[in-house]
Amino acid sequence: MPILETLTDQNPELMIFLGDNIYGDTEDMDVLRAKYAKLGADAGFQRLRASCPTLATWDDHDFGVNDGGADYPMRKESEQIFENFWLGEADAESPASRSRPGVYDAHLFGPPGEKLQVILLDTRFFRSPLKRGEKRVGGSWMPDDDPAKTMLGDAQWKWLEAQLRQPADVRIIASSIQFIAEDAGQETWSNLPRERQRMLDLLKTTKANNAIFISGDRHWSELSALDDVAPNRLYDFTSSSFNQLHQRGTPTKNRFRLLPKTYHKENYGVINIAWDQPTPKITFEIRDINGDVQLQHTVKSAGATE
Secondary structure: HHHHHHHHHHHOOOOEEEEOOOOOOOOOOOHHHHHHHHHHHHHHHHHHHHHOOEEEEEOOHHOOOOOOOOOOOOHHHHHHHHHHHHHOOOOOOHHHHHHOOOOOEEEEOOOOOOOEEEEOOOOOOOOOEEEEEEOOOOEEEEOOOOOOOOOOHHHHHHHHHHOOOOOOEEEEEEEEOOOOOOOOOOOOOOOOOHHHHHHHHHHOOOOOOEEEEEEOOOOEEEEEEEOOOOOOOOEEEEEEOOOOOOOOOOOOOOOOOOOOOEHHHHHHEEEEEEEEOOOEEEEEEEOOOOOOOEEEEEEEEOOOOO
16 A cells, blocks of 8 residues: 555545555454455555544445445444554553544644644444445435435434534545535435435534535545535545455546546545634645645635635
């Protein structure tokens, strides 16, 4: 993973792993542990983790099964292995996330006036089965209006509302799968449209309109935006992948895609927040394996484009 060396050379202040951090895809927990051990032994990964704070959530492949959800039989065992790897095996002073089902968590950084909140969602542990339909470019998953189906589960939804009511100047909401992109057969929040709308409603009722979504999963990078989230534009910044190039390469249909260009080679995402003005200026960048910028977009605060 030579891109980790490139990334670390940029001196990041915080690193967020968005899932598919390993390709576990197994119900054999010894296999899962071995794959985490391989990642942990990588020199570039070790250097990165030593250079800055590191946060992580999971997606389907490190959860344990492709496109998996709450019906994955080893989810509890997989969660324990995930937490042992990312948080450490000692029980003393463990984060609250270890005491509850799922890997969701939240962190605050910076002083008042420059307060950054990072919310790590778990879109796997509680997620209801998806609806399958006709094969499209991105796959066979279809939108499902079933009110009994959930993305986050009741406990995580209640927790999330409390987090969004915490004072913060900028909020980064990490979702392993894309939040804004329309359904085109792939996994996305739009497959459970009631849950997607619930999130939009929650952002409004909690007045958390300084929020940005970040996502991965797609094996290409892009920026999506939703303009009808009063009073501001909502962004979903997708960066993917470090080293797993998509064989097809063609991006799925997405009418919410903000930039005309997508990027499909090895890449990582950078969010720069400039606090030295009345409203924070935020710049999204996709950088390639050499550290060169391939995509870029700047906004004043989280909602108004510059």
